[in-house]
Amino acid sequence: MAIEVRIPTILRNYTGGAKSVEGSGDTLASLLADLDERYSGLQERLVDDSGLRRFVNVYLNDEDVRFLGGLDAPVSDGDTVTVLPAVAGGATP
């Protein structure tokens, strides 16, 4: 089973520079746990105690996983998961 996971520039130090890695799992949660076994520390950049980190966007194919159940989103062979840190900021202190 192979699910492609596209890694943003800022997280490629966890994957040895790779912009795309493969993993397996039935849900996004298990996929991330699977990746963390080979790319230690990656999961913690994406997940905190309350679920997916607020300023990281995770997409399953063309959709934002926030609308697919977040970490419980089902994933299947042939899916592509894309991670993009949110681009955000502003004057707010």
Place this chain on the structure above:
Amino acid sequence: MLTLPGELRAAIIAHARADHPDEACGVIAGPAGSDRPERFIQMTNAERSPTFYRFDSLEQLRVWREMDDAGEEPVVIYHSHTATEAYPSRTDIAYASEPGAHYVLVSTRDPDTAELRSFRIADGVVTEEEVRDPVDAAPE
């Protein structure tokens, strides 16, 4: 140093003025590794706030995929501050996630003066840099 053609500088300021009093935001893409901003991409501020901006998540996916397909990268990421100076806030620094980008700040606090400044933000460190129009480059 950021080399920014005059028409792109004007486009950033026009966008910031048009969205004032909300913060405006966007990207200027360029060929990967070239450090040349070429393609201006105005983005939606999903927060629509005078003090916070965030790219709409699906719009960001579309734009990032287009850049990837075209061999481009985000050379400039810009946004405006509507009542404070054109300098990265603690929030700007905390969320800066493209270490190779030039972070351009515009302040629209004064309707008659455009403040536009550029910064590198990496590992929590802000470094201001000069903004130069290529037509002003010294002749050989």
